[in-house]
Amino acid sequence: MGKAQGAGMEYGRAGVPAAEQCQWLWTQRPACTVTAASSQCQRREATLVRVIVTGATGKMGRRVIDLVHADPEVELVGAITHRTHAALGRDAGAVAGIGPIGVVVEHDCTRTLSQADVIIDFSVPDAALAYIRLAAAHAKAMVVGTTGFTAAQHTEIRHLSQHMPCFMAPNMSVGVNVMLHVLGQLVTLLGPGYDIEILEAHHRTKVDAPSGTALRMAAVVAEARGNVLDDVAVYGRRGMIGRRSDTEIGIQVVRAGEIVGEHTVLFGGPGERLELVHRSQSRDTFASGALRAAKWMMQQPWGLYSMEDLLRLT
Numbered sequence: 001m002g003k004a005q006g007a008g009m010e011y012g013r014a015g016v017p018a019a020e021q022c023q024w025l026w027t028q029r030p031a032c033t034v035t036a037a038s039s040q041c042q043r044r045e046a047t048l049v050r051v052i053v054t055g056a057t058g059k060m061g062r063r064v065i066d067l068v069h070a071d072p073e074v075e076l077v078g079a080i081t082h083r084t085h086a087a088l089g090r091d092a093g094a095v096a097g098i099g100p101i102g103v104v105v106e107h108d109c110t111r112t113l114s115q116a117d118v119i120i121d122f123s124v125p126d127a128a129l130a131y132i133r134l135a136a137a138h139a140k141a142m143v144v145g146t147t148g149f150t151a152a153q154h155t156e157i158r159h160l161s162q163h164m165p166c167f168m169a170p171n172m173s174v175g176v177n178v179m180l181h182v183l184g185q186l187v188t189l190l191g192p193g194y195d196i197e198i199l200e201a202h203h204r205t206k207v208d209a210p211s212g213t214a215l216r217m218a219a220v221v222a223e224a225r226g227n228v229l230d231d232v233a234v235y236g237r238r239g240m241i242g243r244r245s246d247t248e249i250g251i252q253v254v255r256a257g258e259i260v261g262e263h264t265v266l267f268g269g270p271g272e273r274l275e276l277v278h279r280s281q282s283r284d285t286f287a288s289g290a291l292r293a294a295k296w297m298m299q300q301p302w303g304l305y306s307m308e309d310l311l312r313l314t
């Protein structure tokens, strides 16, 4: 457990002894309970994972709400957007396009927080950080899908995760995470004679670039070559740039139409080219990953976790 994921981010359980952390056991069997090991912990029985979705009005939030509503093991208890959103006061299911589900879109989750086991966030970085602070203050589990955090925000999240179980993944798809897992091995096996470029493409409304996934792929490549990403990353090229260096990692970004998400790692070698490509065809790959993470987090002590931990890729 605990491999790095995300730019400048260290993952893994925080340094709080397991016995002093609050074990929230998610189970379908009501008889199964966990007893508190310290004053931080509470005894409780759980049959359902109760979820608040922050960023409920967005493309991802709406898909998460649909999947939560369809899953008998999960219950939606809150749907949150910002305070000036036109959907405030509307039924979250209607906003998600699945018809009324009896949960109203609000701008403040303090009312529903006590009813929730976990917050699933797909919003914007500043808002997500505010929700993570709130979750830490109330020792609630958090699943963070939002990308585009600054290095300082990543550092704060790492500290906050010492007070809550916090799951963070810039890409919740199983395929991308397995791709990340084999990428370092591929770089090592191919050796130094290959130029490596990373290309990513997303829809026209994505606000951060390059994607968190592309940055993570670049970090894995740099690490496998014994380099620091900041020393070797080249973000786009223009003009009389001269010959490409052997060590640089080019990172190219496309924004167009409704592309859900595509990532290519290109290895250009002598007389051949090898490409590792992942294409997300639906946002449900991310939404179902977030839901799976939310359930899994019910069994985790306080600390910071990634898809590598969930998929046991470490």
Ligand SMILES: NC(=O)c1ccc[n+]([C@@H]2O[C@H](COP(=O)([O-])OP(=O)(O)OC[C@H]3O[C@@H](n4cnc5c(N)ncnc54)[C@H](OP(=O)(O)O)[C@@H]3O)[C@@H](O)[C@H]2O)c1
Residues within 6 Å of the ligand: 054, 055, 056, 057, 058, 059, 060, 061, 080, 081, 082, 083, 085, 122, 123, 124, 125, 127, 144, 145, 146, 147, 148, 169, 170, 171, 172, 173, 206, 286
């Ligand atoms: N980890 C993954 O697998 C994964 C996959 C896809 C996307 N993402 C990331 O998830 C984030 C959301 O993506 P998206 O495509 O769903 O974007 P989106 O459609 O723009 O959704 C974001 C939603 O959050 C709302 N929002 C803004 N401020 C808020 C606040 N203070 N509280 C609550 N909600 C607020 C936005 O309101 P408006 O409608 O007014 O803008 C919007 O409805 C992005 O960072 C994206 O990169 C991650």
